[in-house]
Amino acid sequence: MKAPEKAMVMAAGLGLRMRPLTLERPKPLIPVIGKPMLDHALDRLEEAGVQTAVVNAHYKGEMIADHLKARTRPAIALSPEDTLLETGGGVKKALPLLGSSPIYVVNADILWLNGPSPTLARLARHWDPEAMDALLLLMATTKSVGYEGRGDYHMDPVGRLVRRGEMEIAPFVFAGVQIVKPELFAQNTPDGAFSTNLIWDRAQEAGRLYGLAHDGLWFHIGTPAALQESEDLLSMSDVSVVTT
Template identity: 75%
Template sequence: MTTPVSSPQTAIPQTAVPQTAMVLAAGLGLRMRPLTLDRPKPLIPILGKPLLDHALDRLAASGVTTAVVNNHYLGGMIVDHLADRRAPTIVASPEKRILETGGGIKHALPLLGDAPILTVNADILWLDGPTPALQRLAAFWDPQTMDALLLMMATTKSAGYEGPGDYHMDPLGRLIRRGESELSPFVFAGVQIVKPELFAQDTPDGAFSTNLIWDRAQEAGRLYGIAHDGLWFHIGTPDGLTECEELLAIGGVRAVAH
């Protein structure tokens, strides 16, 4: 299957970045222990700034006005940390029990509105290429043909990621999930534009993964991706955190990009 490292950017007219985002910050951070014994993973700092703030700063810079931030594990710390933030406006979505990615978004639907939203994992870090990634997503987004548009990262250019990948991508950007015994060239980079109503349509009331939504969109031919043209760091363990900070601190990120 053809797997380009970039997606076409001229077919879809420039559009505004969604005004509302869902920031997923409720995870337990078990693989990051002992660093997460006394704080939630999104509050772990990278070069002095918590991961959560890196994500929120990028949202604010791209024009997002409201960020719904869920919380569960040590959730009060996240609420306190965000109490003084003004851009974007923060709306808390506490979860009494862990609801996973899909369940967390479904739980927050009354706060998200009806228009397409951005979702961002609070425990990843990306650096933009020539055009900010959120603007590239908005430019490629076409609600007439897409239900979800995922930011993808080439596994060969990912820092700290050693998995088998998530998807193949055709020349038009359509995504096909890798088979059970396959390797695929792209991993989900933790950022997407998605239609929130998909999470209310025949979905579980408790915890479930966004994979359910993506699999349905793929079956309908409405799951698309765009390859990130900047840098992306998978920070799943303390060792991954150390690697990320070393690369950023010494300027070695160029080696990851090529």
């Protein structure tokens, strides 16, 4: 399977939990170890050979647009949102820019370090379009930095996923990175805002939702406290690991 050459970077959120840091700038432009979170994601996509990254923007979107003007690799296509469309609606709006082949979708509020091999390439090696509609990168909840939830998914030995029940605790959290078929966002989906959970639940019901456990470090940077914790941990080691 050829690795995806296009990607969607989700950067349109309001960043309410990150206040007061997001009062002056959008959350994707908050730096971690001297580099905006958005650039960490785009650097990973460049490393993986992605040719075009579609970036959606809403809150302080003009700042994101200005920040990306000098970026040449990957090529940037902006998908501005006048109203928030959530994760699923954001991808659906950007479909004319994304094409029909499988794409990476990456959240702009996470940071990951590669394990023994580059994470996006590893995800692409596991992608099987004959069996899968979506392949989610997962992180063990016990090894996650900045995450305090109950987890998202259970995973069987071959990688098929089942969402946790309402009162359950699941061993894996969605790590904000996936490969997915873009046409799923156009098939009987609402106009306007909707969550990617709709796509995943349909794929799960069809037995076509799979996961891959991340084998490196992963940071969920959702609050100022999580940002501080992440930077403290990263500063304890060679900062160069962020770019390897």
